[in-house]
């Protein structure tokens with residue numbers, strides 16, 4: 001039984017100055033400061049448990065998301081956790097249907113990132129209190145707008161069917177972990193020397209799958225992709241990420257030129273909203289053996305539904321903080337299963353690896369039951385700020401063993417990196433004369 005009435009919600013603006021080292025840089029986000037709107041939920045349950053929720057943002061955007069979290073807070077405050085999760089679908093709908101806030105969404109942008117932060121905290125708290133079965137899980141999904149491709153009965157059927165073999169898959173995860181790829185070697189702002197050094201270290205560490213940022217300058221891309229392909233050899237897997245830089249024809253031409261480096265996929269080749277554009281790029285690149293991957297900027301389950309219907313992607317990238325938490329991610333995992341498309345989550349940023357590992361390991365155990373063409377992104381930044389950081393072994397995620405959603409940050413990190421009053425920012429802002 002979920003227990004306690006939510007008595008307090010706090011939202012902190014926590015930013016890490018990653019732009020100083022060009023970490024996280026790509027063709028569109030040249031100076032990202034990895035940041036989070038960090039939500040804490042407290043209850044009167046007197047069990048010492050709190051719920052922690054994050055959503056991933058960049059720098060200045062964080063203050064806007066924190067503001068949206070505070071605007072949504074009245075929907076959570078003074079509610080019993082039991083009532084929230086007892087009708088989680090209803091609660092999800094209430095949160096996403098606030099009749100004044102909905103106008104600045106609906107179910108997308110800042111207001112949806114804020115929804116994710118709050119719901120991630122609810123899931124963290126609930127997960128610390130009790131386990132879940134297939135019926136409970138499907139009752140958390142809002143099927144509105146997707147029932148034409150996935151009904152509640154079908155969702156339950158998929159989950160029920162995969163009860164068989166679940167124990168073996170759990171054991172497999174515990175011993176081998178979930179396969180990962182690294183993006184940490186080849187951010188766009190890194191020099192060639194840095195790229196080489198990081199790539200050498202990653203190869204030594206057993207990494208076999210690499211992602212490189214592309215899209216700003218063709219000659220640079222040819223040089224950097226050649227460099228990385230030479231270093232990793234012909235057998236290892238290479239992915240490319242353009243972060244929405246191109247128009248549709250430009251994406252096709254650019255990738256035709258980079259095809260010699262044998263990328264498995266091109267990620268976000270164009271606007272994340274252009275479903276038919278993605279479909280056209282998919283068709284054009286199929287003969288070159290290059291798939292299209294997207295999802296880290298997909299607003300919601302509706303966009304994923306249409307990407308799947310239009311056969312616009314070959315690799316689907318859920319994001320634990322852009323969609324409406326576990327509730328909406330579950331619906332996308334189940335739709336992907338129905339369409340036979342592998343899910344390879346987005347997991348850069350702050351804490352995305354910590355959260356999404358739960359979703360993708362769950363996907364293997366209970367939804368897809370397959371590792372074919374599947375892997376989860378890993379970036380080697382900022383894990384030290386989490387109380388339960390991810391564990392990587394031989395380029396695989398080992399399943400988290402602590403109860404909850406691995407969302408809790410270390411108190412001292414939140415204090416130090418809180419914007420603008422944390423020590424780190426006070427010093428940085430003073431040095432910039434602000």
Ligand SMILES: C[C@H](O)[C@@H](O)CC(=O)C(=O)O
Pocket residue numbers: 023024025026029032183241243296346347348349377
């Ligand atoms: C701005 C972020 O670092 C972005 O480049 C991350 C991304 O696209 C990825 O990890 O994939």
Ligand SMILES: [Mg+2]
Pocket residue numbers: 241243267268296346
């Ligand atoms: Mg990306």
